[in-house]
Amino acid sequence: MLFWRYLNDNKVKIKYNIVMFEDKIKDEIQSSVSICFGEHIKTADIIIEKPSDKKFGDFSSNISFQLAGKLKKSPNDIAEKLVIDLIKTNNFEKVEAVSGFINFKLKKEKYFKVLEDILKNKESFAKNNVLKNKKIQVEFISANPTGPLTLANGRGGYSGDTLSNVLAFCGANVEREYYVNDGGNQVKILGESVLVSAGLLKKEDDIYRGEYIDKWVKDNKKEIEKLKEKPFEIGYLCAKYVMENYIKAEVKSMKIGFDNWYSEKSLYDRGLVEKALSFLDNKKLTYEKDDAKWLKTSEFGDDKDRVIVKTNGEYTYVMPDIAYHWEKFTDRKYNQVIDILGADHHGYTERMLAGVATLGYRDNLTYILTQMVRLVKNGKEFRMSKRKGVVVTIEDLFELIGGETSEASDVARFFFLSRSFNTHMDFDLDLAKERSEKNPVFYVKYAYARTYGILSKSNKNNSKPNLKLLTEDAEIELIDKLSELPALVQMIATTGDYPVHLLTSYAIEVAKKFHHFYDKCRVIDEENPELTNARLSLVSGTKIILGIVGKDLIGIDMPDKM
C-alpha cells in the first residue's frame, strides 16, 4: 500500500486524481464521528485507502479500528453507526460497514470527469509541478571507458533514463550525465593491456582482455610502438576509441540520450581537483599522517578516514570524485544529484556520502544501488564463452534476445524496469525471446496497437460524446485505472527510493483492463452511434495513457500495428 500511503501522507496536493475525493471523505468522517460519538478526530489521522478488491468499493477507512480502544466498542458497531450518518451525503452510491471497515462506492459520474480531463490535457494529464525550478542531475552508467557496456550497465542505464523521464514530468529541469573515467589508474591499466596484446609487455594480472582491444591494436600498430613507454597515453587513446565505437553506440542503441559526457581528465586539466583539495584544506578537514594526506570522513559517518593523497603523491580515486561532486554543486548548482550505481559499489557510496558531507552537500546527493543481474536460460545461469570475454555485454544481450536491436532494447528495458532496484535479478532469456502474449512487453504494446486499430477503423464523429453511457464495470474499472497515473508519477518522483518499477506494473494493469474491456464491450456499433462515440472516447483515453507510460516514461516504442 505504498502508493496509497503516499497519498495519505503527502504534503503536496496531488494535481489530479479521483482521490481528490479523499479530503471530502475525511471531512465527512470527521463530522460523523463528532455527531455519533462526540469525539474530535484530526483529519490528518484519518486514513483513506483504496481497497485492492473492487467489491470493497472505491475507498475504505479503518477509522473504526482506531476508535475501538477509546470508545470501548467493537469496530463493527462503530462502523455501522457511522455509516448511517455518512450515507446522508450524496457523493456516494453506497457506503457500508464490512467487518469493521467502512467502504465507499463512488457514483459513476464521478469517473467521467477523469476521462474528459485525459482527452483534453493529453500528456499534461500526467504532469505536475512539484519539482518546478529544481535542477536535478541523474548520473548513471558511467562505466569505465575500458570496455563495452555490460548487463549490469543495462539495468542502471534504463533505470536512470526512465527516472529522468519521471522527474521531468514533475517539472524538474533534468540533466542526464555520463561521467567518463578517463583520468585514473584504469586508463594506465588499459594502456598496459594494449601493450600486452601487442606483445610489447608481459603482464598476467590486472589487465583487460577482449576482442575490442585486439582490434584496436591491429589498427594502431605504429602509434602504439611510438608510445610504448607511456602506457597512460596509449590508454587514453584507446579509451577514446572505446567510448566512441562501443559505449556511445551502445547507449544509442539503448535509446538513451545523455545531455553531458563529463570527462574526469577535464577536472585535472581545469585544476578543479587542486581547487577542491585546497577548499578541504582550508576547512581543516584534511591532515597528514604516514606521509599521506587523509580526509576526515569519519566525522561524517564513514567508519574511518580516507587517504586522498598517496605517499607517492598521486591522488586516490576519492579526490577526483569529490572534486567532481563539488563542481556539480558549486559551479553547476544542481539542487539535487542522483547517482545510480551497481550494488558492488556500496562500500564506495558510504565513503562518498561522507566525502560529500565534508563539502556540505550531504542532503543533495542520493545514491541508488541496483542489485546484481544474472542471465538465466533453460533454468540455468547463462555464461558467455571464454573466447569473447567472460562478461555479457549489452550487444551480447540484444543478440541473445534476438530480433531488431530496437525491439530487443525495448524488451531489455521493460524487463530491467519491472524489478525494484533492491531485487537480485534473474533475467529470463527464454521469456525475453518470446514474441507473444507470454512476454509482458508485447502484451502492453499489443494493447496500444489495438487502440490504434479501433480508432482507425471508426468513422470520425465530431458530436460531443455522452460519457454517461459508459456504465459497464469493465468501462468504469478501466477509467479508474487510467486515473491513477498522475499520482503514480508524482509518487515515484518524490518517494526517496524512486520506485520506477511500478511503471511497468501499471502499464500491464492498464493493458489488462483494456483487453478485458475490449472483450466485454464492442466499441464500433453502427446501430448505436451514441454508445460507439462514448466508447471511442474511452479508447482514445487509453491510447493516451498507454502512450505516456510506454513512450514518454518507460521509453519504449508503442507501435500502431503489430
Place this chain on the structure above:
RNA sequence: GCGCCCGUAGCUCAGGGGAUAGAGCAGUAGCCUUCUAAGCUAUUGGUCGUAGGUUCGAAUCCUACCGGGCGCACCA
C-alpha cells in the same frame, strides 16, 4: 568478523501494518462467420526462510538465528 541487499505459488517477481496474500510464465478446461485470438474467461497451486516480540490486526515493524548475493585498500 563487520556492513548492505535478498529469502513470498513449480519458475521469475510485485505487495513492505489492515479484509479470503497478487501478477506473468508453466499446468488444467473453455471461447474466433463480429473492432488484430500477440486476446479473453474459468481453474489448480502458498506453514510469505525459522523462532520470538510489538499490535485490535504482521508477509509487512523490532530482535535473534538459518540460507544466498555483494562489499569491507595509500585499486578505481
